[in-house]
Amino acid sequence: MERLNLSLPLPYLSVxxxxRIVSYSALADEWFDLSTGHIKSLVDEESVNKLGRISSGQGQAPVKMELNMITKEKPLALFDVHLQWNPENRASMIFLPKDSSNEDLIEKLMNIQNRLASTDFELLEKKDELEHVLRRMDELSGPFIPLSDSLCMIPLFGDITADKINTISESCLQSVFRGNYEVVLFDLTAVGEVQTDGIDQFIQLVKTLNFMTGNVIKLIGIKPNLAKELNHHHLDQWVQFNHSLKEELSIYLQQ
Known part of the structure; x- marks a missing residue:
């Protein structure tokens, strides 16, 4: 097995x-016991049968399924698994835990319950509404826009924070995977302030998209403050830069 020298925000396996596991990401090694070198040791019996049916099928279309996985922390944990075969008969598998959002919700509910004893209920309602609005604003700050069968764009608005990038990453990765897009454009013209943890999460997202599509990710409208941050990370092999969205789109309109 080969350990990939890539920093990916979700566990990745190639089988x-x-x-037989051919390669794996650092996060996959952290979450799963890969000592047997075989995918069967990571899933329950029902999931093994499901994987068997998919591996015997033909074609290279992306597949999404639910699998019960055996992790280092839990005997069984439910995952959304995005899988796609390549011409070399190897499947790229990205694992998204389904219960992570539930755990976040449980934690928030426990916090609310503890505060009910000493806080006015109406204030808690307003706080919950405000948190929902802030999360919704983060979601709308990075909409996924398909421009053609192979081209998509994600314009970012406002400050780049870790919370914002985390919020948009899941839907962005799923949309690119489902659509099988070859070219991904990030329009950064409307970006404001840049936080260090936010740019770290953004770079992880860009690297994951590069790995999924097999093509460099194109960044449009880089401002000086953002360019200064990105220059520290040596992204030449992952991204291409263009100052003008109009120039970039004209390339594809002429094709």
Missing amino acids: NRDG
Whole structure:
């Protein structure tokens, strides 16, 4: 097995038709026991049968399924698994834990319950509404826009924070995977302040998209403050830069 020298925000495995693990990401090694070198050791019996049916199928279309996985922390944990076969009969697998959002909700509910004893209920309602509005604003600050069968754009608005990038990453990764897009444009013209943890999360997102599509990610409208931050990370192999969205789109309109 080969350990990939890539910093990906979700666990990644590459397996062959027999289920042997060919390569893996650092996060996959952190979450799963890969000592057997086989995907069967990571899933329950029902999930093994499901994987068997998919591995015997033909075609290279992306597949999404639910699998019960055996992790280092839990005997069984439910994951959304995005899988796609390549011409070399190797499947790229990205694992998204389904219960992570539930755990966040449980934690928030516990916090609210503890405060009910000493805080006015109406104030808590307003606080909950405000948190919902702030999360919704983050979601709207990075909409996914398909421009063609192979081209999509994600314009970012406002400050780049870790919370904002985390909020948009899941829907962005799923949309690119489902659509099988080849070119991903990030329009950064409307970006404001840049936080260090936010730019770290953004770079992880860009690297994951690069790995999924096999193509460099194109960044448009870089301002001096953002360019200064990005220059510290040596992204030449992952991204291309263009100052003008009009120039970039004209390339594809002429094709």
